[in-house]
Amino acid sequence: MSSSRITSFQGSRNFRLLIVLATLSGKPIKIEKIRSDDLNPGLRDHEVSFLRLMEAVTNGSSIEISYTGTTIIYKPGIITGGSYTHNCPPSKPVGYYVEPMLYLAPFSKNKFSIIFRGVTASHNDAGVEAIKWGLLPVMEKFGVRECALHTLKRGSPPLGGGEVHLVVDSLIAQPVTMHALDTPQIASIRGVAYSTRVSPSMVNRMIEGARNVLRGLSCEVDITADVWRGENSGKSPGWGITLVAESKKGWRYFAENIGGAGDVPEDIGTQVAYELLEEISESAVVGRTQLPLAIVYMVIGKEDIGRLRITKSQVDERFIWLLRHIKKMFGTEVFLKPVDEPESDDIIVTIKGIGFTNTNKKTA
Amino acid sequence: MDQSNKEHRKKSEKATAKKKLHTQGHNAKAFAVAAPGRMARNMMRSSDVNERKLHVPMVDRTPEDDPPPVIVTVVGPPGTGKTTLIKSLVRRMTKSTLSEVNGPITVVSGKRRRLTFIECPADDLNSMIDIAKVADLVLLMIDGNFGFEMETMEFLNLAQHHGMPRVLGVATHLDLFKSQSTLRATKKRLKHRFWTEVYQGAKLFYLSGVINGRYPDREILNLSRFISVMKFRPLKWRNEHPYLLADRITDITHPELLETQGKQIDRKVAIYGYLHGTPLPSTAGARVHLAGVGDYSISHVEKLPDPCPTPYFQQKLDEYERERVKEQGAGTTGAPRRRKRLDDRQKLIYAPMSDVGGVLMDKDAVFIDVGGKKPGDGPSFVPGQEKGEGERLVTSLQSVEKSISENFDGVGLQLFSNGQELHEADSDGENSVSEDEGDSNKDGGRKSLRKPKIYGKSIQEEDEEIDNLESDEEMEAGASDDDRPRQRRLVEVDFDAGNDASVNAHTDSEFELSDHEEELWNRSTASKLQGSKIRPRKWDIGKLIYMENIEPFDCIKRWKGELEDENEESGEQSEEEDFFKQADKPENKNTEAEDDLEKFKPHFETFKKLAAKWSSFDSLKGRFAGRPNLEQSSADNDEDDEELYGDFEDLENGDQEAASEQDSHSSNEDGDDGSDGAGSDNSFADFEKEEKKDLTTDQERERNAAKKESLRLQFEMEEGDNFKEDDPENEFDTWYELQKAKMAKQQEINNAELESMTPEQRQKIEGFKAGSYVRIVFDALPMEFVENFDARYPIIMGGLLPTELKFGILKARMRRHRWHKKILKTNDPLVLSLGWRRFQTLPIYTTTDSRTRNRMLKYTPEHSYCFASFYGPLCSPNTTFCGVQVVANSDTTGNFRISATGIIEEIDASVEIVKKLKLVGYPYKIFRNTAFIKDMFSSAMEVARFEGAQIKTVSGIRGEIKRALSKPEGHFRATFEDKILLSDIIILRSWYPVHIKKFYNPVTSLLLKNKSEWKGLRLTGQIRASQGLETPTNADSAYKKVERVERRFNGLKVPSSVQKTLPFKSQIHQMKPQKKKTYMAKRAVVLGGEEKKARSFMQKVFTISNAKDEKKKAKKQDERKERLKKLAKIEETKTEKEKERKKKFFSEHGKKRQFDSSADGASSKKRR
Structure with missing residues (x-):
């Protein structure tokens, strides 16, 4: 009976998103051909670790992984949350695991309080600051007021040794219906440049580099230096910078990067500053990295129509894949229409929520 | 000369308003409140009334224009006049007379309102449950003679726990009261009992006798007027789910399948009806529940033209039509005048299961409506008794043996069948026809003596009440009486039933794609022929996104029109191949592809490119709120990092825009916000100042007004400022108003957004909205559903x-x-009836021990809530439910059947329930505080499991299990806080987990031939009773008389050696035994002589007297017993007689009886 109702996907694309969407919609999924053509086929250790984390925060979910690891069947259970400590393998930073938790945490039975141990920064995955300053404000916009990410220890790659604590205290029935039709005005640019186990001068040089680029802007630029020493600074040396442009209404855009071997701190600072400008120019209300979260929250909203403004360049392959997967899981299609303003070729994304409610939560 | 003046007239003492103020001895105006007590009471009352009006604000998902028909269900015990009421109401509203009520009947009752009447089968609890879930308005029929019966009470309780629809009581059979005072008394009693059940002041209608098979017109008019103006509040469950009350069903299984594979195969069934609740999602495969059948996937939904449109809707259509005509040519068609009242032709009725029906043609069958004919003409379309050419044609059509196609080639389907088995296998329409014929002869009334289960005592007493419902207003909807009952007959002509099998195989997007492909292909071939260049075509991104067979990369390219011309053809070709290969390409080798969300960081250009691009911030000009302090010159963006501090204000407007445009072009159309920002006039103070310079105040005002207007048109509820919710100075007095306003605004947004879409898009986004008449096809329903279909039982589909x-x-x-x-x-x-479903499950009742654990309870507590955990389909918390033990009529005793009510608190995948388990052991060796305990465990392993566990003696001495003893298996050493006795019993209190049995048994009552006889899992007791088994008893569980042996304790003996050493205070004082005889002992009194004789004599006398008394007493007691027996006997005969008399009385005078004793037609006469 149930086998016919399994939605199946192919490939490792959007792996975490698929698992998250399956958990939210309650539909079992099957993902086949995960890196079946790869020399090292099947699930990677971070993906397995992520599945283990999913098992910990849900009750009654079942995960079947094939012998080769190229096929998994995931039957979601009930999001229970609670306190848990997750040890992340060093191949991916904690951001990789924290990010999908943000989709689930507000809709769980108990409050989320999860400690992630491992690497806290990397080149391609979400850093701690990016989540804290970039993604949590988006959740706040959707009504998740009490969520926080505390950095207890920083751990730079490759050895890590960091520790972050995700606390989501708001358990909401469903996200607020969004109506964001205007591109917000940026009021200020803030940022954090941090370092672990290296000289504090690196931090200042990064700040300098970023400042040089942003000097010409019309808003205040405030980048703090955050130097970690001793016990709490993990096992490896490292440094990085996160820049956030924030609007008065609480929307944020951000860019981040970390330094690798042979990188010049000023260059990293400059590059991140440029990337921030690029991100601002490419996004309307939310940045490209925030877009999936916003879209998913809009899809699982009330049975009302929500609207979000995006730019033309935000309609990229990632966006299309996201929408296709949402369609497959929830059956919801988005409606895109150009904005009314003649000078702009922005697009309004119109989504009717599926009438999701947090059924996991206990009454009274 | 004397001056003569007019006599002075004294001012008349008039009680002016001012005087009146002072009548009390003081100026009433001087005191603000004349009657403070009364004012306080008034204020209290008015605020009470206002508060009572408030309900939790809830969005009403029912569409404003063209809502679905209101479901009016008529519920009541058998013989209370349900069918008669429906007939009367339908006649009132549509002027057509039904000879039989079967299934839902939809009628137009007002300009914008339709009603669906459905009769709830009186003898089926399942139907009552289902009906309670969908009814908007319940007409609760009460037999005035009997009062409230069990069914009524049961239904009220069911309805209450499924969201309480509006309830109108209708008391009937009131003409049977002989005396007016009895009638009044009964009315009053009924009304008050009804009020306690529904709410104080609930409306109860009184219908007197039946005239011409209908209730009196005046009373029906009042009732229908009441119904037509009734308002409905959204109910939570129905506001969250789509649902449908099936108008009719059709079996559209391919007849050949039935032929070849037998009748047992699963059927393809189409269900028709109006959608209610939230929109039904338009995606294929949506799961729905068919009450009494099970969960099934919808294979196909289709919106059909409304068979019973409201006049309002028709009017809109007409207007639309007229507009079109006007546009096409000079519209000289005079617009027809709007009417205040419903036109006769607008009074539609649609009841495909009953014997009335409009002309209906749909995919599966054609219903030929053969119009109104005069009553008393006898049945038409009877083969052999045709009345005209037309009828003969139709009847001959009905009896055609073979279809045309069969006549020609002999293969294919049997279309127009009169064969026996095909009749059954075929659609219900035909069944209903044959049923009609069968049923038309008999009356719908009861046939046997009714044994009502009375709630409380039956009403045969008197008191008085008047509730005058007569009023002289005329109902809006047509008051003119057309007494010509139209009788309609329905003849179904079955067309090719399986012809739509192939239609729904494609999804929309594929269709579109194939269109596009075709077009493209055409164009490319055409261009080949012409040798001309192809104009890049415009793609709709909204469609491109969901074309699964186009890679997202291509989507973007096509959308942006970047597909190069030269390789377009080859691209098309490869695409066509792709189309057949269905994108089976191996995945991108790169595990962290750019388009994968697994990679968090989005794509950025290289450092150099970025640096080149962001040497100036022009394209971001509009994005920053602050005043630009250091503006970079935009003119020289060809130079890389040079920062020229040009003054922005000096720049010319046009120049700047051109520059920014240039900029955006050069950066590959990425930063297109720049031009937007520069064009909009909101951010740049300097820019505005620039413009303001050459504006007069008038122009400025104009501009401001326009700006304001544009802002107003924009929806106010933007992000952040939710109606200034946090601002105490906002325009809303109460939180309630604020919420209402918010909802209204959101609704407005929804409507505006949906209206801006094309119908197809709208359907995709919104789904099939409530109020649309749809046909829902299920691929594989059990054959029993079709075979055992009975139109009397409602079919309800819930999303x-x-x-x-x-x-x-x-x-x-x-x-x-x-x-x-x-x-x-x-x-x-x-x-349990939970959500749409009815299912049998095995609940475990629990209670919480101060929130530490869930302890199992063997039985529900008498008068309080407990918790129940059971396995079943999940449901959102806060859903209420009812439980019944039996649904089968044959198992029903006369008692109230609803056994439990509750509300879902929490759902989970597992639950921890424990029950208490006490292990008992006995000490066999006691040291000081240590003792060896036996008989608690049987092995050392078990002991090891409980090491360190708390134990306790019955007397309350606490202890701990220490270690297992090696020798006698299962014995252990334990320590206690004090020395225990050998006679003590040791108790270990533990908790044993209880597992919930995963039993879920949906009540599939609609699959049965006899719908009200569904029997599920029986109770253990029922099984034992049917098998004739004894209940096994554990000998240990039996309660026996507790026999306690008197315990004897030996006296305390202190050895003399010890005693010697004791201090004086602790010395045990013992008296020496007395040696001397006491004074009394020394003297012995000996009785003798006369006295002794006298004493013995007296004793004898007393003995005799006592014996006599005893005898007397015994005799008296016997006599008394005898007398009591006699009295009891007399009493018994008396009651017997009374019973007999009552029975006789009711059998003679009881109103229900008349139904059966008298013939059909005579009953109405008798009642007059």
Whole structure:
């Protein structure tokens, strides 16, 4: 009976998103051909670790992984949350695991309080600051007021040794219906440049580099230096910078990067500053990295129509894949229409929520 | 000369308003409140009334224009006049007379309102449950002579726990009261009892006798007027789910399949009806629940033209039509005048299951409506008795043996069948026809003596009441009486039933794609022929996104029109190949592809490119709120990093725009916000100042007004400022108003957005909205559903939310219904009606021990809530439910059947329930505080499991299990806080987990031939009773008389050696035995002589007297017993007689009886 109702996907694309969407919609999924053509086929250790984390925060979910690891069947259970400590393998930073938790945490039975141990920064995955300053404000916009990410220890790659604590205290029935039709005005640019186990001068040089680029802007630029020493600074040396442009209404855009071997701190600072400008120019209300979260929250909203403004360049392959997967899981299609303003070729994304409610939560 | 003046007229003492103020001895105006007490009371009352009006604000998902028909259900015990009421109401509203009521009947009752009448089968609890879930308005029929009966009470309780629809009581059979005072008394009693059940002041209608098979016109008019103006509040469950009350069903299984594979195969069934509740998602495969059948996937939904449109809707259509005509040519068609009242032709009725029907043609069948004919003409379309050419044609059509196609080639389907088995296998339409014929002869009334289960005592007493419902207003809708009952006959001509099998195989997007492909292909071939260049075509991104067979990369390219011309053809070709290969390409080798969300960081250009691009911030000009302090010159963006501090204000407007445009072009159309920002006039103070310079105040005002207007048109509820919710100075007095306003605004937004879409898009986004008449096809329904179909029983389809598809453990707060006779036992099967479903499950009743654990209860507590955990389909918390033990009529005793009511508290995949387990052991060796305990465990392993566990003696001495003893297996050493006795009993209190049995048995009553005889899992007691088994008893569980042996304690003996050493204070003082005889002992009194004789004589006398007394007493007691027996006998005969008399009376005078004793037609006469 149930086998016919399994939605199946192919490939490792959007792996975490698929698992998250399956958990939210309650539909079992099957993902086949995960890196079946790869020399090292099947699930990677971070993906397995992520599945283990999913098992910990849900009750009654079942995960079947094939012998080769190229096929998994995931039957979601009930999001229970609670306190848990997750040890992340060093191949991916904690951001990789924290990010999908943000989709689930507000809709769980108990409050989320999860400690992630491992690497806290990397080149391609979400850093701690990016989540804290970039993604949590988006959740706040959707009504998740009490969520926080505390950095207890920083751990730079490759050895890590960091520790972050995700606390989501708001358990909401469903996200607020969004109506964001205007591109917000940026009021200020803030940022954090941090370092672990290296000289504090690196931090200042990064700040300098970023400042040089942003000097010409019309808003205040405030980048703090955050130097970690001793016990709490993990096992490896490292440094990085996160820049956030924030609007008065609480929307944020951000860019981040970390330094690798042979990188010049000023260059990293400059590059991140440029990337921030690029991100601002490419996004309307939310940045490209925030877009999936916003879209998913809009899809699982009330049975009302929500609207979000995006730019033309935000309609990229990632966006299309996201929408296709949402369609497959929830059956919801988005409606895109150009904005009314003649000078702009922005697009309004119109989504009717599926009438999701947090059924996991206990009454009274 | 004397001056003569007019006599002075004294001012008349008039009680002016001013005087009146002072009548009390003081100026009333001087005191603000004349009657403070009364004012306080008034204020209290008015605020009470206002508060009572408030309800939790809820969005009403029913569409404003063209809402679905209101479902009016007529519920009541058998013989209360349900069918008669429906007939009367239908006649009132549509002027057509039904000879039989079968299935839902939809009629137009007002300009914008339609009603669906449905009769709830009186003898089926399942139907009552289902009906309670969908009814908008319940007409609760009460036999005035009998009062409230069990069914009525049961239904009210069911309705209450499924969201309480509006309830109108209708008391009938009031003409049978001989005396006016009895009637009044009965009315009053009924009304007050009704009020306690529904709410104070609930409306109860009184219908007197039946005239011409209908209730009196005046009374029906009043009732229908009441119904037509009734308002409905959205109910939570129905506001969250789509649902449908099936108008009719059709079996559209391919006849050949039935021929070849037999009748047992699953059927393809189409269900028709109006959608209610939230929109039904338009995606294929949506799961729904068919009440009484099970969960099924919709294979195909289709919106059909409304068979019973409202006049308002028709008018809109007409207007639309007229507009079009006007546009096409000079519209000279005079617009027809709007009417205040419903036109006769607008009074539509649609009742495909009953014998009335309009002309209906749809995919599966054609219903030929053969119009109104005069009553008394006898049946038409009877083969052999045709009345005209037309009828003969139709009847001959009905009896055609072979279809045309069969006539030609002999293969294919049998279309127009009169063969026996095809009649059954075929659609219900035909069945209903044949049923009609069968039923038309007999009257719908009861046939046997009715044994009503009376709630309380029956009403045969008197008191008085008047509730005058007569009023002289005329109903809006047509008051003119057309007394010509139109009788309609329905003849179904079955067309090719399986022809739509192939239609729904494609999804829309594929269709579109194939269109596009075709077009492209055409164009490319055309261009080949012409040798001309192809104009890049415009793609709609909204469609491109969901074309699964186009790679997202291509989507973007096509959308942006970047597909190069030269390789377009080759691209097309490869695409066509792709189309057949269905994108089976191996995945991108790169595990962290750019388009994968697994990679968090989005794509950025290289450092150099970025640096080049962001040497100036022009394209971001509009994005920053602050005043630009250091503006970079935009003119020289060809130079890289040079920062020229040009003054922005000096720049010319046009120049700047051109520059920014240039900029955006050069940066590959990425930063297109720049031009937007520069063009909009909101951010740049300097820019505005620039413009303001050459504006007069008038122009400025104009501009401001325009700006304001544009802002107003924009929806106010933008992000952040939710109606200034946090601002105490906002325009809303109360939180309630604020919420209302918010909802209204959101609704407005919804409507505006949906209206801006094309119909197809709208359907995709919104789904099939409530009020649309749809045909829903299910691929594989059990054949019993079709074979055992009975139009009397409602078919209800309810949509399921994702949570409701999952199974798990539900924890509910539950209470045995206080009218149910027995308490409920854990793990006894209970049929729950939760959500749309009815299912049998095995609940475990629990209580919480100060929130530390869930302890199992064997039985539900008598008068309080307990928790119940059971396995079943999940459901969102806060859903209320009812439980019944039996649904089968044959198992029903006369008692109240609803055994439990409750509300879901929590859902989970598992639950921890424990029950208390006490292990008992006995000490066999006692040291000081240590003792060896036996008989608690049977092995050392078990002991090891409980090492360190707390134990206790019965007397309350606490202890701990220490270690298993090696020798006698299962014995252990324990220590206690004090020395225990050998006679003590040691108790270990532990908790044993209880597992919930995963039993879920949906009540599939609609699949049965006899719908009201569904029997599920029986109770253990029922099984034992049917098998004639004794209940096994554990000898240990039996209560025996406790025999306690008197314990003797030996006296305390202190050895003399010890005693010697004791201090004086602790010395045991013992008196020496007395040696001397006491004074009394020394003297012995000896009785003798006369006295002794006298004493013995007296004793004898007393003995005799006592014996006499005893005898007397015994005799008296016997006599008394005898007398009591006699009295009891007399009493018994008396009651017997009384009973006999009552029975006789009722059998002679009881109103229900007349139904049966008299013939059909005579009954109405008798009642006059």
